[in-house]
Amino acid sequence: xxxxxxxxxxxxxxxxxxxxxxCRASQSVRRFLAWYxxxxxxxxxxxIYDASNRATGIPARFSGSGSGTDFxxxxxxxxxxxxxxxxxxQRSDWPLTFGEGTKVEIK
Amino acid sequence: xxxxxxxxxxxxxxxQTLSLTCTVSGGSISTGGYYWTWIxxxxxxxxxxxxxxxxxxxxxxxxxxxxxxxxxxxxxxxQFYLKLTSVTAADTAVYYCAxxxxxxxxxxxxxxxxxxx
Numbered sequence: 001x002x003x004x005x006x007x008x009x010x011x012x013x014x015x016x017x018x019x020x021x022x023c024r025a026s027q028s029v030r031r032f033l034a035w036y037x038x039x040x041x042x043x044x045x046x047x048i049y050d051a052s053n054r055a056t057g058i059p060a061r062f063s064g065s066g067s068g069t070d071f072x073x074x075x076x077x078x079x080x081x082x083x084x085x086x087x088x089x090q091r092s093d094w095p096l097t098f099g100e101g102t103k104v105e106i107k
Numbered sequence: 108x109x110x111x112x113x114x115x116x117x118x119x120x121x122x123q124t125l126s127l128t129c130t131v132s133g134g135s136i137s138t139g140g141y142y143w144t145w146i147x148x149x150x151x152x153x154x155x156x157x158x159x160x161x162x163x164x165x166x167x168x169x170x171x172x173x174x175x176x177x178x179x180x181x182x183x184x185x186q187f188y189l190k191l192t193s194v195t196a197a198d199t200a201v202y203y204c205a206x207x208x209x210x211x212x213x214x215x216x217x218x219x220x221x222x223x224x
């Protein structure tokens with residue numbers, strides 16, 4: 001099973017700042033990595049698929065990069081609605097797995 | 108616009124079978140060759156992929172749950188289903204259904220299932 005390790009567990013930032021979230025895979029997942037945002041009481045929302053493709057309707061301030069085992073989600077300038085938990089997920093190997101999440105909180 | 112909605116009992120007794128339905132509206136479940144998925148989230152924790160059912164009826168399960176999971180699909184009703192047998196308190200979670208097209212691009216709102224003793 002591919003283990004995805006996200007860091008940091010919590011990121012404390014102010015609106016307008018840049019957020020950089022990391023996801024590291026225990027083995028290569030090529031570019032088959034997605035990122036999701038989850039707010040309390042809501043289902044996750046797809047942000048990025050295949051490492052760097054923004055999903056429909058996702059603002060340009062969200063970007064993804066990486067391949068193999070190291071991936072990054074960048075939020076260029078945090079808006080108030082971006083404070084949430086972010087998960088990475090791989091679809092390179094069975095079973096599909098998620099990371100444990102990074103919480104982006106208001107500083 | 109395609110939407111997903113989970114339904115089923117919110118309380119299941121230990122050792123019994125959890126049964127959930129996901130209803131797809133706004134589009135046909137058999138269009139597009141998508142993987143119809145169940146995912147769960149234990150309270151305050153991360154996400155766990157349970158498995159897929161394809162519109163042909165083919166299934167793929169997480170090995171950690173494979174011995175207790177049955178997924179099926181009814182294209183005439185635009186629904187797919189999850190059964191999880193021999194539940195314990197460890198199966199208490201929010202259960203989501205989702206559509207997989209390169210990633211989980213559409214989710215239901217989720218339904219909390221509590222396993223009681």
